[in-house]
Amino acid sequence: MKTCPYCGSPVAKENEANYYECDFCMIQIKDAEEDGSRKTITFRETADEDDLFKTTPELMTFHTFELLSLLRLIRQKRSVKYNELYRKAKADEITGNTASEESREDYRFLTKKMNIVENILLQRLGYIPDRLYDSYLTKYLDKIKNGQKNKSKMNIFKEV
Structure with missing residues (x-):
């Protein structure tokens, strides 16, 4: 049934x-x-660079764990880009050049993507995680896996 x-x-x-x-x-x-089975949820355990170029509606379909992994990736890449811009700005002070517009655009792009993912997570979790350590993601993943193991069927109440 x-x-x-x-x-x-x-x-x-x-x-x-x-x-x-x-x-x-x-x-x-x-x-x-x-027969009262619960919905099976599938997701990936990591995010990849291709996910950076997904549209907001596509990101909204991602599992929460995928979004957490993606947020971690974005923050890492954004931090690298920020440090790169900072080093270029320091060098530019000496040489009189200006930091490359491409680097600034990359940083803006990553900042916007970070905002999108954080806001989706805010809607789902009620907060934006400050730091996404391996231990946090591992515990979250373990809870998901343990929850999927214990899926009992629902009682079926037929109309009388």
């Missing part, structure tokens, strides 16, 4: 677009579960 992945209620196909409708949650569901 197809069930809602959120509340466990039985669902039926509602329309030709192959959506299921949950009367209790009052939502349309693309992928219903079987």
